[in-house]
Amino acid sequence: MLKSGLNSFLQELEAYCYQQAIATFLNSKGECFVVDLSRKGKVVIYGYDRYTKDLFIDRLVQGCSPAASLILRSFTAEVDEFTQLPVKELRGYVLKSAGADLTFEKLPPKVMFACQNTDAETGEPLPLEQSVRYC
DSSP states (O other): OOHHHHHHHHHHHHHTOSSEEEEEEEOTTSOEEEEEEEEETTEEEESSSTTHHHHHHHHHHHHOSSEEEEEEEEEEEEEOTTTOOEEEEEEEEEEEEETTEEEEEEOOHHHHHHHHTBOTTTOOBOOOOTTEEEO
């Protein structure tokens, strides 16, 4: 199993689950898996049943060879003064497994902004989503 890198990555995700977050994982075959995260004190709960975290870990272990990606949407307690909407933070990661280790690289905020605000088919800008912080 991909213990050290996997544990580091899970700690990274959990550090940015303030109250609630959504992790969207795209494996190396282009298959998507979405899991909701929620914080209960110091513990982060994955999904809505006790097996969701195990399923998520299995998807990570099986789906990162050669590479995969994950977008984390973290909901903050902060409210945007103009829209009155909760501020959402977006983070992106590239995941790779090589042998018995998982590595991850966090995408820079400028790259996240470009990815989230550009039409993939046309290259044209998309309307900006309000109350979003790219991290």
